[in-house]
Amino acid sequence: MTEACTLCPRRCGARRDETRGGGFCRLPDTMRIARIAPHLWEEPPISGQRGTGAVFFSGCTLRCVYCQNRAVSHTGEGRAFTPAELAESLRRLVEEKGVHTVSFITATPFTERILETLAIYRPPVPLVWNTSGYETVETLRRLEGIIDIYLPDLKHLTPRMAKLCCGAPDYFEAASAAIREMVRQTGLPQIGEDGIMRRGTLIRHLILPGLTGESVALLEWVKENLPGGIPVSVMSQYVPNPDSGVPGLNRRITKRETARVEEALLRLGLPGFTQEQSSASEDYVPGFNGDGDFV
Ligand code: SF4
Incomplete structure (x- = not known):
């Protein structure tokens, strides 16, 4: 059994053993994983031509109402892995599949x-920590010198929307401190001649319907608080969840909303990535926990 768990900002203090987890994430101490496979749909410096070796962990410390990977993040669907078993899977990803990077997701x-x-x-190969951004500085310090690339979301600015969507009114407070720590550890992005990132922090932001004011304010925070050169990936692939229970989230974002946020990215001179709205489809959600979903 672990000590009282304080790994994420929920700081539940849950005692997690091999099979049970009593905290918000409900996760036991034994790793649960829903997919281990090359993944081509991250940003080009992460995926390259052959993909990142993506390890999708079950469960989540946020469980946003609009999550695209609900099957794995909300239900904890997945298989138990020991460190030795995961190490063998990582070896296969690199030696047999030739992935450019390895990504640990949630x-x-x-x-x-x-x-x-x-x-x-x-x-x-470079190791990527793909995260909701809801992290503690203490946990990130455990990863210093081990993780090469941080890929954090920056989701919400206001406590009201963070509470409604993720049940975490302290989201921005935690994520902004976490992102400062990630940038402190990794510095400005370093890209190899092959176009693959070797080191750095790349921030992601998903545009939500009716919330472009928050999107622009978050980009302004990046501009004012982080060193120039930290890239932001603005994502337009929001897929409505009719059961979200949050007013306004039951539609796709409009072209005008996308344009407003992309214009802000340009106006602020932030380097980054934008995404075709055509990727707003559940077709882009990979398979989870099937026999073909593990290398
Ligand atoms: S939500 Fe999970 S990881 Fe976070 S403190 Fe609670 S038990 Fe630990």
């Missing part, structure tokens, strides 16, 4: 088990 509740995994096998 991995925070399993931070200690991942460190054990990397002590067994450290892939010889």
Whole structure:
């Protein structure tokens, strides 16, 4: 059994054992994973031509109402893995599939088990920590010198929307401190001659319907608080969840909303990425927990 868990900003203090988890994330101490496979749909410096070796961990410390990966993030669907088993999967991703990077996706509740995994096998490619941004500085410091690239979301500015969408009114307070720490650890992005990122922090922001004012304010925060050169990936692929229970989230974003946020990115001179609205489809959600979903 672990000590009282404080790995994420919820700081539940839950006692998690091999099979049970009593905290908000409901996750046991044993790693649960829903997919391990090359993934081509991240930003080009992460995926390249052959993909990132994506490890999708089950469960989530936020469980946003609009999550595209609800099957895995909300229900905890997945299979138990030991560090030795995950280390073997990482080896296959690198040696057999030739991935450019390895990505740990929503991995925070399993931070200690991942460190054990990397002590067994450290892939010889950049390691990516793909996160909701809802992290503590203390947990991130455990990863310093081990994780090469941070890929945090920056989702909400106001406590009201963060509470409505993620049940975390302290989201911005936590995520902004976490992103400052990520940038402190990794510095400005370093891109190799092959176009693959070696080191750095790349922030992601998903535009939500009716909330472009928050989007622009978040971009302004990046401009005013982080060193120039930190890229932002503005994502337009919001897929409405009719059961979200949050007023206004039951429609797609409009072209005008996308244009407003992309114009702000340009006006502020932030480097970054934008995304075709045509990717707003559940077709882009990978399969989870099937026999073909693990290398
Ligand atoms: S990782 Fe899970 S159990 Fe630990 S503090 Fe966060 S929500 Fe609670």
